[in-house]
Amino acid sequence: MGNVPSAVKHCLSYQQLLREHLWIGDSVAGAFEPAQESSQPSGLPEYVKIVEVGPRDGLQNEKIIVPTDIKIEFINQLSQTGLPVIEVTSFVSSRWIPQVAAGATEISVFGAASEPFSKKNINCAIEESMEKFEEVVKSARHMNIPTRGYVSCALGCPYEGNITPQKVTEVSKRLYGMGCYEISLGDTIGVGTPGSMKRMLESVMKEIPPRALAVHCHDTYGQALANILTALQMGINVVDSAVSGLGGCPYAKGASGNVATEDLIYMLNGLGVKTGVNLYKVMEAGDFICKAVNKTTNSKVAQASFNA
Amino acid sequence: MATVKKALLWRLVGSASLRAVSTSSVGTFPKQVKIVEVGPRDGLQNEKNIIPTPMKIKLIDMLSEAGLPVIEATSFVSPKWVPQMADHAEVMKGIQKFPGISYPVLTPNFKGFQAAVAKKMYSVGCYEISLGDTIGVGTPGTMKDMLSAVMHEVPVAALAVHCHDTYGQALANTLMALQMGVSVVDSSVAGLGGCPYAHGASGNLATEDLVYMLAGLGVHTGVNLQKLLEAGAFICQALNRRTSSKVAQATCKL
Numbered sequence: 001m002g003n004v005p006s007a008v009k010h011c012l013s014y015q016q017l018l019r020e021h022l023w024i025g026d027s028v029a030g031a032f033e034p035a036q037e038s039s040q041p042s043g044l045p046e047y048v049k050i051v052e053v054g055p056r057d058g059l060q061n062e063k064i065i066v067p068t069d070i071k072i073e074f075i076n077q078l079s080q081t082g083l084p085v086i087e088v089t090s091f092v093s094s095r096w097i098p099q100v101a102a103g104a105t106e107i108s109v110f111g112a113a114s115e116p117f118s119k120k121n122i123n124c125a126i127e128e129s130m131e132k133f134e135e136v137v138k139s140a141r142h143m144n145i146p147t148r149g150y151v152s153c154a155l156g157c158p159y160e161g162n163i164t165p166q167k168v169t170e171v172s173k174r175l176y177g178m179g180c181y182e183i184s185l186g187d188t189i190g191v192g193t194p195g196s197m198k199r200m201l202e203s204v205m206k207e208i209p210p211r212a213l214a215v216h217c218h219d220t221y222g223q224a225l226a227n228i229l230t231a232l233q234m235g236i237n238v239v240d241s242a243v244s245g246l247g248g249c250p251y252a253k254g255a256s257g258n259v260a261t262e263d264l265i266y267m268l269n270g271l272g273v274k275t276g277v278n279l280y281k282v283m284e285a286g287d288f289i290c291k292a293v294n295k296t297t298n299s300k301v302a303q304a305s306f307n308a
Numbered sequence: 309m310a311t312v313k314k315a316l317l318w319r320l321v322g323s324a325s326l327r328a329v330s331t332s333s334v335g336t337f338p339k340q341v342k343i344v345e346v347g348p349r350d351g352l353q354n355e356k357n358i359i360p361t362p363m364k365i366k367l368i369d370m371l372s373e374a375g376l377p378v379i380e381a382t383s384f385v386s387p388k389w390v391p392q393m394a395d396h397a398e399v400m401k402g403i404q405k406f407p408g409i410s411y412p413v414l415t416p417n418f419k420g421f422q423a424a425v426a427k428k429m430y431s432v433g434c435y436e437i438s439l440g441d442t443i444g445v446g447t448p449g450t451m452k453d454m455l456s457a458v459m460h461e462v463p464v465a466a467l468a469v470h471c472h473d474t475y476g477q478a479l480a481n482t483l484m485a486l487q488m489g490v491s492v493v494d495s496s497v498a499g500l501g502g503c504p505y506a507h508g509a510s511g512n513l514a515t516e517d518l519v520y521m522l523a524g525l526g527v528h529t530g531v532n533l534q535k536l537l538e539a540g541a542f543i544c545q546a547l548n549r550r551t552s553s554k555v556a557q558a559t560c561k562l
Contacts, residue, residue, distance in 0.1 A: 190558070193524025194483055222517035222554030223524070225480040229448055255558035263476035270447025270477070300476030304444075304509035 045237035047274045049084050051184070051214060052261055054289070056087040058246025061257055064293045074292070077285035078243065082277040083261075107140055108148045109133040111175055113168045114157035117188070121152065130174050137179045149175030150216070154185040154200055155192030155227075158251040165203035173207045182212055184240055187227065189251050190220025194230040201234050214238035217259050219298070220249045224259035225267055232273075239264060244286035245298025260299035262286060338491035340528040342377050344438070344468060345515055347543070348399075349380040349413075351500025353392045354511055355547055361395045363546050365402040370539035371497060372406040375531045376515070380494075381411045427461035436466050438494055441481060443505055444474025448484040455488045468492035471513050473552075474503045478513035479521060486527075493518060498540035499552025514553035516540060 055075050059066055066074075078086050087108070111129055112118040118126045137147045153160075154168045172183045185204065187197075197215070204213065215231040215238075217224040228239055242258035249255040265279045283302050290297050297303060348368050352359055359367075364382075371379050381403060387394035396413070405411060426437045439458065441451070451469070458467065469485040469492075471478040482493055496512030503509040519531050537556055544551045551557060 190554075193521050195525040219554060220558045221520050222479060222514065223521055225476060226483045226521060229480045229483060249558070256554055260476065266475050267447050267477055267480060271449040300473060300510055304474045304503070 044232050044271060044273060045235065047237065047276075048232065048268055049214075049238045050261065050264065050268075050275055050277060051085040051087060051238060051240045052078055052083045052243060053087045053216070053240050053258065054078070054242035054244065054246045054261065057240075058242035058244075058258055059289075059293075061247030061250060062293050062295070064295075066289075066292055070289075070292045074285065074289045077281070077288055080278075081281040081285060082275075083282070084276060104145070106146050106148065107136070108150060109136060109175070109180065110150045110152060111171050112152040112157075113163050113171050114153040114160045116159035117153050117157050120159065126171060130171075130178075133175065134178045141179050146181045147179065149180030149183045150186055151175065151183060152186045152188045155187040155196050156189055158189050165200040168200050169203045169207055172204050172213075176208050176212060182214055182238065183208060184214040184216045184238075186216035186240075187218055187224075189249065190218030190223060190255075190257075192217070192227050193223055194226050197227045197230045198234065201231060201236065205234070210235040211237070214240055216240035218249065218257050219245060219259045220255045220257065225263060228259065228264065229267070232271075243282055243299075244290050244302060246289065246293075256298050258298075260286075260297070260301070262299040262301040266301045337486050337525055337527055338489065340491065341486065341522055342468075342492045343515060343518060343522075343529050343531060344378040344380060344470075344492060344494040345371055345376040345497060346380045346470070346494050346512065347371070347496035347498065347500045347515065349383050349393070350470075350494075351496035351498070351512055353383065353390050354501035354504060355392070355549070357547050357549075358392055359543075359546055361398050361402065363543075364395070364399050367497075367539060367543045367546075368399070368403045368411075370535065370542060372404060372409055373532075374535035374539055375529075376409070376536070377530055378410045378412065380413070382413055384413055426458050430462045430466055434466075436468055436492065437462055438468040438470045438492075440470035440494075441472055441478075443503065444472030444477060444509075444511075446471070446481050447477055448480050451481045451484045452488060455485060455490065459488070464489040465491070468494055470494035472503065472511055473499065473513050474509045474511065479517060482513060482518065483521070497536060497553075498544050498556060500543065500547075510552050512552075514540075514551070514555070516553040516555040520555045 055071060075086060075088060110122060111133065112121060112126065115126055118124065118129055122129055140147050151168060151171050153163050155163065157163050168185065172185065175183055185200065213236055215228060215236055217227045241261040241264045243261045245256055245258050245260035247257040249257045261282055262279060265275055265277055265282060268275050269279065283305060286297055286299060286302055287306065348364060352364065368379055368381055382396040382399045383390060383393040384396050385393055403411065429437055439454065467490050469482060469490055471481045495515040495518045497515045499510060499512055499514035501511040503511045516533065516536055519529055519533050519536060522529050523533065537559060540551055540553060540556050
């Protein structure tokens with residue numbers, strides 16, 4: 001727009017803007033209220049549980065190997081933010097006992113809605129993987145360890161292309177039926193758009209209650225927040241994200257990966273949806289880990305704020 | 309100048325104040341969305357490097373070939389304030405004017421923007437009011453609230469949204485606007501144009517990412533994404549900068 005110099009002179013100071021729009025002034029974890037009064041838009045959940053996957057999904061897709069003490073410091077910082085769930089490394093192999101012996105109190109199993117992806121990613125066909133997971137989940141339940149199920153390629157596959165909502169439903173139902181407490185539906189290569197998200201969820205929600213579902217959207221094509229908004233409008237209230245949008249996409253060189261937790265929180269705060277998370281502290285954790293892995297943040301909120 | 313004036317379409321762009329008010333539920337999507345490409349104006353004017361006139365003309369021609377129905381070509385403002393737009397007359401003269409494509413020219417808006425002002429602008433003859441989230445602070449709830457207020461005064465068919473991606477909210481905000489019936493969206497190829505208010509922050513919504521979403525939704529835009537990507541690659545090279553479009557980043561082989 002024209003007249004930029006005088007517009008800049010007369011605008012609010014940027015620090016004031018940060019306070020108003022990022023609610024940085026009220027930086028107490030769990031007691032975070034938006035500065036402006038807003039009533040809850042209808043059709044959206046009152047509370048969204050954010051599952052922070054940065055330390056696991058994020059770091060595993062970063063080139064630089066992060067030393068253990070830095071990982072620990074990173075996770076400790078995230079623990080101060082109010083994030084209710086922080087995913088640390090958790091793989092299931094046929095030798096899953098070491099994870100439990102190492103102190104894991106929750107585990108995850110990774111299925112896929114695509115045969116070629118399942119074979120390439122975990123070295124076995126979908127049916128075979130489900131049989132293996134059944135054993136694991138059963139044993140975990142005996143030890144009172146909850147299991148989260150993941151379904152990769154929920155909106156598309158790098159090898160197969162289009163994935164039907166029916167296939168996603170079939171795999172999700174299997175995982176839920178064997179005892180997974182929550183199924184995270186992953187748009188692994190970020191190709192989904194609000195329409196395909198809606199169709200997939202409509203199908204899955206016929207078999208699994210929305211409270212047992214989560215969405216894990218990748219931002220490879222910039223669609224993540226729009227897809228998450230669609231999921232929220234449909235009643236989903238658990239969302240996976242990664243601080244700073246850590247983790248690129250192993251299928252598209254140079255492309256982005258996870259949706260940034262900061263940007264997700266910004267949207268949820270603006271919508272009046274409670275998260276219990278302190279955005280400013282998440283930004284600090286993001287700043288810390290980006291310096292550690294020597295990369296610039298993928299979070300737009302962080303980019304807008306740290307350079308002010 | 310007289311022939312140039314005939315080709316002008318007056319379009320006023322302002323910033324809406326986004327205040328939260330309670331809302332009602334969402335509807336379906338429009339079958340067709342008109343994309344207003346603001347890269348050559350809003351985008352370039354917020355880029356540091358000055359682009360030579362022939363390159364601006366080439367960019368606009370490439371965008372025309374991509375099928376964008378409206379391309380905001382330049383801005384008739386004082387070169388003292390906006391040096392990037394100093395060559396506005398030569399640009400208008402040099403571009404190929406494809407039939408069926410409009411090439412509006414920006415006239416700066418000096419006022420803040422509320423529903424009452426939108427009503428006034430509409431009543432004095434503006435064919436379209438573009439509601440701009442100038443600093444990108446909006447979220448889908450505030451977008452819905454603002455549109456509800458404006459739509460009491462101006463028919464939705466005369467409204468456009470111009471979302472900035474400074475906080476990563478642009479596409480989600482645009483989606484909300486579409487759900488409310490807006491069918492004209494401003495965007496900028498490669499997400500050109502940073503934010504003059506937050507150093508290092510991004511600015512416009514990238515046209516490629518918008519087209520990707522609309523194509524996935526089955527909404528007709530008439531835009532050829534491949535050609536759009538080429539135009540984006542061209543201008544980023546000229547500006548010596550990386551694209552801000554995620555779709556471009558995902559499809560680029562580099």
